[in-house]
Amino acid sequence: MISSNDMSPAELAALLHFHAEAGVEWLLEEAPVDRFAEFSAAKAARGNGMGQALQKTQDLPASDTPRARTGRDAGHAAGNRTPAAAVPIAPQMAIPDEQAIAEARQAAQSAGSLGELKAAIEAFSHCNLRNSARNTVFADGDPASGIMIIGPMPNGDDDRDGAPFSGKQGQMLDRMLAAIGLDRSTVLLSNVIPWRPPGNRVPSPRETDICRPFIERQIALAQPKHLLILGNFAGRFFFGGNETIHQVRGTWRDIKTGDTTVPALATLHPQDLLSAPASKRMAWQDLLAFKARLLG
Numbered sequence: 001m002i003s004s005n006d007m008s009p010a011e012l013a014a015l016l017h018f019h020a021e022a023g024v025e026w027l028l029e030e031a032p033v034d035r036f037a038e039f040s041a042a043k044a045a046r047g048n049g050m051g052q053a054l055q056k057t058q059d060l061p062a063s064d065t066p067r068a069r070t071g072r073d074a075g076h077a078a079g080n081r082t083p084a085a086a087v088p089i090a091p092q093m094a095i096p097d098e099q100a101i102a103e104a105r106q107a108a109q110s111a112g113s114l115g116e117l118k119a120a121i122e123a124f125s126h127c128n129l130r131n132s133a134r135n136t137v138f139a140d141g142d143p144a145s146g147i148m149i150i151g152p153m154p155n156g157d158d159d160r161d162g163a164p165f166s167g168k169q170g171q172m173l174d175r176m177l178a179a180i181g182l183d184r185s186t187v188l189l190s191n192v193i194p195w196r197p198p199g200n201r202v203p204s205p206r207e208t209d210i211c212r213p214f215i216e217r218q219i220a221l222a223q224p225k226h227l228l229i230l231g232n233f234a235g236r237f238f239f240g241g242n243e244t245i246h247q248v249r250g251t252w253r254d255i256k257t258g259d260t261t262v263p264a265l266a267t268l269h270p271q272d273l274l275s276a277p278a279s280k281r282m283a284w285q286d287l288l289a290f291k292a293r294l295l296g
Contacts, residue, residue: 099126100126100127100210101209101210101213103124103126104124104126104127104210104211104212104213104214105213107120107121107123107124107213107214108120108213108214108216108217109213109217111217111221112221113221114139114143114218114221114222117138117214117217117218117221118136118138118139120214121136121138121194121214122136122138124214126210127195127207127210127211128207129193129195129196129197129203129207129211130195132195132196132197132198133154133159133195133196134159134160134162134196135154135158135159135160135161135162136162136194136195137154137158137159137162137163137164137191137194137195137196138164138190138194139164139188139189139190139218139222140163140164140165140184140188140189140190141184141185141186141187141188141189142185142186142187142188143188143221143222145186145187145188145224146223146224146225146226147182147186147187147188147224147225147226147228147294148187148188148190148219148222148224148226148227148228148262149173149187149188149189149190149227149228149230150190150191150192150215150227150228150229150230150234150238151164151165151189151190151191151192151230151231151234151269152191152192152193152230152231152232152233152234152237152269153191153192153193153195153196153197153200153203153233154191154193154194154195154196155167155169155196155200155271156196156200157169157170158191158196159195159196164189164190164191165184165189165270168274169269169270169271169274170184170270172270172271172273172274173189173270176270176273176283176287179284179287180287180288180290180291181291188222188224190215190218191215191234192208192211192215192233192234192237193207193208193211193215194211194214194215195211202233203233208237212237216257216258217258219255219257219260219262220257220258220259220260223260224262225262225263226262226263226264226265226290226293226294227255227262227263227264227265228264228265228266228267228290229264229265229266229267230266230267230268230269230270231245231268231269231271231272232244232245232269234266234269235248235249235266238255238264238266239253239255239266245266245267245268245269245272246282248266249266249267249268249282249286250265250266250267250282250285250286250289251265251266252264252265252289252293253265253266263293265286265289265290265293266286267282267283267286267287267290268282268283268286
């Protein structure tokens, strides 16, 4: 086995990035540990200790046993008892609070352009997701197109490339757009969350609340005329409720962010089509409805 001491800084950084993309969040010992043997040894030690203590108690005169002590003697014994060592508490990761949300709102509102908003998001350090992500994934494409496509959050490919909808999901989205005469250079691509969660998990409600001001400000600055929302998480984020993407897809709804109201249509995420190719028929119906609205 190769030790980390034998690796160059570049090799070690590449290895850590590989583990991060795989969802690894904790580093363990380099040498294997037999926890079953440790447990058996500890159990045997506890058994021997209890047996010895019991034997000593049986050898004491009746007047010196704990059961025979009363009144002042019992209180004196209790007062001389050595306090048990405090059990160390593992440090907890900081939980974002209302102040973090307020600072996110302030940072977002202070941005007067998409470039300033990108800089504000990259400088923001009060969201736990930022600490585990390799890159801040901001919008990509043409803000002047009037068409904005918003997914849930970056995946491993997006985090590596620093751009939304990379890898296989991006290729599938390219095919979806091409089917209605669009491509990624003629739309604005973005995500609700700008940082990839560890292991591609769903962001917590608190993490979502912290990121909300940034995507809402992004919509206000880009001023799209039409929104295409992709997947469960993004659909629930914008429309509210707990309905699945299959329940909200294909229906136009108005999204209001600040003073901006934009018509939005939800459809399946490219990953949904990769996981269940039979869903392509529903996505195709939604894309045709989106194209008809663009042409109308």
